[in-house]
Amino acid sequence: MKPIVFVHIPKTAGTSFRQGLDYFFGKKKICLDYGVNSAKTSSIVKSWVESERDGWHFANAFNRQGYQLLTGHFHSAKYANIFGVGRMITFLRDPVQRVVSEYNHLVKNSDHEESFQSFYRRPENINRQLRLVGRKSWAEFGFIGFVESYKESLRLLNRKFNIDIPYLRKNINKDKAVESCMLSIGQIEELKSLNAEELEFYNRARFQFDWHLRLNNAKVGYVSGSVTSFEAGKLKGWAIAENLHEAVLIQARMGGNVIAECKANEYRPYFKAQEQGRGGFVGFSLEIDRDININTIECVVAATGQPILNNVS
Structure with missing residues (x-):
């Protein structure tokens, strides 16, 4: 099995998931990177990633x-060029709830004396989930699950990677310095404003997750994909089916009507290098009238109607 990379965002059920990983893979099969100063960090990370900064030697040691x-x-x-984004997984959590949870964790375990308001205003605590996952790369992630739907997320993840990580719930903090229900309207609005980018990301990823769950329940394959550009009358993007040998038929729809369609079978060197889907033959180019406002167009999987992410700015 190709390696899996779990981007562990703080306070997103990571402890529960980590224990499930330990149970399935065994601790000796799991490499850790919690920073160069952490006792938990594996020696090959400290030697080849932090000290020598040599990804090739790290991959070989791994x-x-x-x-x-x-x-x-x-x-x-940090590891995208070594393992590929398609082998990465993570869990997201409602941005406001996650910040509250991380603050409570610090107060309980690190004698943190900073006020909650000062904590959530610090730049490093703003849009943190989005920054760790990556603004441009998250659509390519192998899997993104949600704390709020943890059991369902595990089911989809296990199916996607043909593994069997058990459902465990650990590290539930009952001693809280701040309760979400006690936040003022002003604090909630400020948190949402500060983390507006992350909220948009969270909602878009959740929309895709809900489609993934719906299709899985219907025993129909999910498609990862994104519209990436519109130039010279062509709406371009990529699409990868769970059945990696299948070229996905993509349709451009406007007002419910199909205005263009094509298979996602064009060669994309980037996906070849990432070892994702059909040897890189996953791209599509839809011929669109240049006078059409592309914001009125929705690209979908023809077989299911599943919308493809639109990342055209």
């Missing part, structure tokens, strides 16, 4: 020592 999974509090970009 394989030689029989690791099957890497996890820790790191930005996805």
Whole structure:
């Protein structure tokens, strides 16, 4: 099995998931990166990633020592060129709830004396989930689950990667310095304003997750994909089916009517390098009238109506 990378965002059921990973893979098969100063961080990370900054040697050491999974509090970009974004997984949580939970964790375990308001205003605590996952790369993630639907997320994840991580719930903090229900309207609005980018990301990822769950319940395959550009009358993007050998038929619809369609079978060197789907033959180019406002167009999977993410700015 190709290695899996779990981007562990703080306070997103990571402890429960980590224990499930330990149970399935075994601790000796899991490489850890929680920072160069952490005692938990594996030696090959400290040697080849932090000290020598040599990804090639790290990858070789990772394989030689029989690791099957890497996890820790790191930005996805740190390991994207080694393992590929398509092998990365993570869990998201409502941005306001996550910030509250992280603050409570620090107060309980680190004698944190900073006020909650000061904590959530710090730049490093704003849009944190989005920054760790990556603004440009999250659509390519192998899987994004949700704390609020943890059991369902595990079911989809296990099916996607043909693994069997058990459902466990651990590290539920009952001693809280701040309760979400006690936040003032002003604090909630400020948190939402500060984390507006992350809220949009969270909602878009949740929309895709709900489609994934709906299709799975109907025993129909989910498609990962994104519209990436519109130039010279062509709406371009990529789409990868769970059945990796199948070229996905993509339709452009406007007002419910199909105005263009094509298969996602064009060569994209990036996806070839990432070892994702059909050897890189996953791109599509839809011929669109240049006078049409592309914001009125929705790209969907023809077989199911599943919308494809639109990342055209």
